[in-house]
Amino acid sequence: MTDILFGARFRLLGTEELSWAWESQVFSSLGQVAEALRATGYIADSIATTTVYLATELHKPLLLEGPAGSGKTQLAYAVAEAANTRVERLQCYEGINEEKAIGKFDELLQRLCVELRSKSANVDWESLRAELHSKEFFGAGPLLRALQCERPCVLLIDELDKVDHAFEAMLLELLSVWQLSIPKLGTVKAESIPFVVLTSNEERRIGDPLRRRSFYLRVEHPTAEREAEIVRLRTPDSSYEFHASMAGLAKALRGWSLEKPPSISEILDLAQALKVLGEERVTPEMRDLLLPLLAKTEADRRKLCLRDGFASLVHDAQQYAREALEGVA
Numbered sequence: 595m596t597d598i599l600f601g602a603r604f605r606l607l608g609t610e611e612l613s614w615a616w617e618s619q620v621f622s623s624l625g626q627v628a629e630a631l632r633a634t635g636y637i638a639d640s641i642a643t644t645t646v647y648l649a650t651e652l653h654k655p656l657l658l659e660g661p662a663g664s665g666k667t668q669l670a671y672a673v674a675e676a677a678n679t680r681v682e683r684l685q686c687y688e689g690i691n692e693e694k695a696i697g698k699f700d701e702l703l704q705r706l707c708v709e710l711r712s713k714s715a716n717v718d719w720e721s722l723r724a725e726l727h728s729k730e731f732f733g734a735g736p737l738l739r740a741l742q743c744e745r746p747c748v749l750l751i752d753e754l755d756k757v758d759h760a761f762e763a764m765l766l767e768l769l770s771v772w773q774l775s776i777p778k779l780g781t782v783k784a785e786s787i788p789f790v791v792l793t794s795n796e797e798r799r800i801g802d803p804l805r806r807r808s809f810y811l812r813v814e815h816p817t818a819e820r821e822a823e824i825v826r827l828r829t830p831d832s833s834y835e836f837h838a839s840m841a842g843l844a845k846a847l848r849g850w851s852l853e854k855p856p857s858i859s860e861i862l863d864l865a866q867a868l869k870v871l872g873e874e875r876v877t878p879e880m881r882d883l884l885l886p887l888l889a890k891t892e893a894d895r896r897k898l899c900l901r902d903g904f905a906s907l908v909h910d911a912q913q914y915a916r917e918a919l920e921g922v923a
């Protein structure tokens with residue numbers, strides 16, 4: 595995989611130059627982004643692959659917004675796998691603080707150190723104080739760990755819409771100058787610049803300062819052709835008709851103005867459930883059996899239970915599946 599990404603240039607360089615090459619080019623060409631992502635099992639469209647390529651080339655954070663289960667978080671993991679690096683993940687939630695994100699001094703370790711040192715006769719308190727506030731006594735959180743990586747990692751800041759404005763503002767220093775100012779520890783500069791992926795489900799609007807610094811990628815539900823391809827990767831033993839029928843059903847369901855339209859991940863669950871049941875296609879008679887997988891709110895369940903509702907849905911799905919099949923023919 596590494597060879598795909600860095601090409602001959604990577605192999606010819608010595609160790610010192612190696613990290614420079616890595617920093618300057620995560621993927622060696624645009625074509626290789628799609629290929630490398632696909633090899634990890636992630637099927638991206640051309641806009642997504644181009645944006646990822648540009649973001650890695652220009653050291654820009656990538657802000658991903660879109661419905662639940664559309665592949666935002668997975669894209670970060672796919673890029674990391676494709677680039678043969680690891681993910682540092684900051685899972686955001688309401689009330690998250692800087693300690694969780696950046697880290698904090700290990701007070702227990704500090705106390706232990708003071709106790710041990712105070713046993714010796716001549717303690718240099720000034721240097722002990724400095725030592726206690728060094729990196730050795732600091733338990734790094736994901737943001738700091740990402741900056742301290744020898745080789746650039748992927749820094750995933752997931753569900754950023756859950757945090758407040760103050761926390762969002764704190765990220766600006768990191769994303770603008772690739773450093774963190776930590777009280778008592780000082781300013782920590784990046785050893786390598788991570789590829790930053792920010793995701794949001796749009797519960798709160800992300801502020802303009804962060805938007806200005808990022809490339810923005812809208813992650814929507816895929817086309818039927820792309821969804822069939824994604825299903826194919828998860829159920830490779832099934833026929834293409836089956837993959838297309840799953841994608842057709844997804845498209846039909848999303849056209850039904852449901853409260854909670856199905857995401858890619860739910861369609862993958864459905865495909866796998868059908869395999870477990872030994873079924874190759876969805877028929878109108880399977881309505882009650884499949885409702886728990888397709889309708890995730892009471893209103894949606896009622897809608898799919900309407901007289902002839904499910905039968906017409908299956909009819910639409912078959913039509914979309916035929917179109918998807920024609921698209922690849």
Ligand SMILES: Nc1ncnc2c1ncn2[C@@H]1O[C@H](COP(=O)(O)OP(=O)(O)OP(=O)(O)O)[C@@H](O)[C@H]1O
Nearest residue numbers: 635636637661662663664665666667668824858859
């Ligand atoms: N383009 C894709 N290619 C392959 N698999 C995909 C793709 N998009 C989504 N998936 C599948 O859907 C699953 C859910 O994706 P993911 O967790 O990234 O969604 P999300 O947008 O982060 O959702 P949420 O907003 O709920 O966190 C993935 O684990 C993966 O199996």
Ligand SMILES: [Mg+2]
Nearest residue numbers: 666667752793
């Ligand atoms: Mg997610």
